[in-house]
Amino acid sequence: MNHLRTGEVINKRRKELGLTQNQLAKALGISFQAVSKWENGTAYPDIGMLPRLAAVLGTTADALLGCSSAMTEYDRRYRTDDYYWGLVPNSICYEAMKALPPVRPYRVLDIGCGEGKDAVFFARCGYAVTAFDKSWEGLEKAKRLAEHNKVDVRFFKADIFDYRPETEYDIIFSSGVLHFLSADMREEFCKSLKAHTADNGINAMNVFVGKPFISPAPDLTEEEERAGLWHSGELSGYYHDWFFHICKEEIFDCSSGGTAHKHCMDTLVAQKRTGGNITHA
Ligand SMILES: C[S@@+](CC[C@H](N)C(=O)[O-])C[C@H]1O[C@@H](n2cnc3c(N)ncnc32)[C@H](O)[C@@H]1O
Missing domain, CATH: 3.40.50.150 (Vaccinia Virus protein VP39)
Structure with a gap:
């Protein structure tokens, strides 16, 4: 699994929503250091956290894991x-x-x-x-x-x-x-x-x-x-x-x-x- 990719997705979505690392951390009940580690690729979100993280970021667990980066027929x-x-x-x-x-x-x-x-x-x-x-x-x-x-x-x-x-x-x-x-x-x-x-x-x-x-x-x-x-x-x-x-x-x-x-x-x-x-x- 590619940590940096997930971190990039989190970083991109957080910024698109205009949230600070602190605000995202607060919404998830975790420390902002944890969010920072995800985003710089030094740690990975716990699997149990993915559905909540995806919901807060308005995306999917698949997208966070980089699984849905594959081209869809509509992408083509x-x-x-x-x-x-x-x-x-x-x-x-x-x-x-x-x-x-x-x-x-x-x-x-x-x-x-x-x-x-x-x-x-x-x-x-x-x-x-x-x-x-x-x-x-x-x-x-x-x-x-x-x-x-x-x-x-x-x-x-x-x-x-x-x-x-x-x-x-x-x-x-x-x-x-x-x-x-x-x-x-x-x-x-x-x-x-x-x-x-x-x-x-x-x-x-x-x-x-x-x-x-x-x-x-x-x-x-x-x-x-x-x-x-x-x-x-x-x-x-x-x-x-x-x-x-x-x-x-x-x-x-x-x-x-x-x-x-x-x-x-x-x-x-x-x-x-x-x-x-x-x-x-
Ligand atoms: C027929 S197009 C309609 C697009 C647009 N509503 C329009 O009328 O111009 C269907 C759209 O549904 C999107 N789509 C397909 N499956 C989806 C899904 N599971 N979740 C969200 N969008 C999806 C496709 O990417 C595509 O853009």
Whole structure:
């Protein structure tokens, strides 16, 4: 195991979050000397400390151990000057905006932000945006896009398999990502997003849905194939007690990866409304 690498990851994440060694040590209940030793590579965090350390740093134990430095399929896709998903914001961004206009800097979380087009769009509109993805390449491009547009976005690397929000957001947004979650994780994941949404806040997301008459997309990654598609109505079911601004299912043409194919997608823009139960007919 490469100590320096783990130390570098800790140092980089700590600085990205604007924490001092002392603050990080305090959050972990350890001495700042211990943090200093990790960062200069003279000691290694105890294995029992890794999940807590990863949570405080908003990353994963894998990333701390240097295991997730391997290129993902998306890293390969993003390793070009072009933007794989283009630069036009997803239409759900506008729907989320309609439901919660940026009359003040509402807090947005973009889950699986890819190359950052939607996160940067929200930031340009005046939201306070935090965004993460599993792909380093995507995040680097997203940072460049934010710089180019002269907006601040807090980008970080994390994996939806072990990331859960620790703070509240007004809008939680995710496009084209949640199908990576295995079926047994989806309900718990949505529950956590709902719990970390402010009163009157919005969750705006879409998921790919399986249909027997639609062939798998030609550019499906192994991970996507493994996780499997969602069922019709599964997403809205997890939000049955929220107010729905949009709840729809669509089949559309796509040419990502250069080959024409079709997708079925469920889209939900739902609002957490306090002060009364909501019944959907
Ligand atoms: C279809 S792209 C969508 C990107 C972006 N939301 C957009 O619409 O432009 C899927 C994204 O999910 C990210 N992703 C895949 N698995 C992930 C995981 N386990 N945790 C976090 N992000 C993941 C990929 O790196 C990729 O950027």
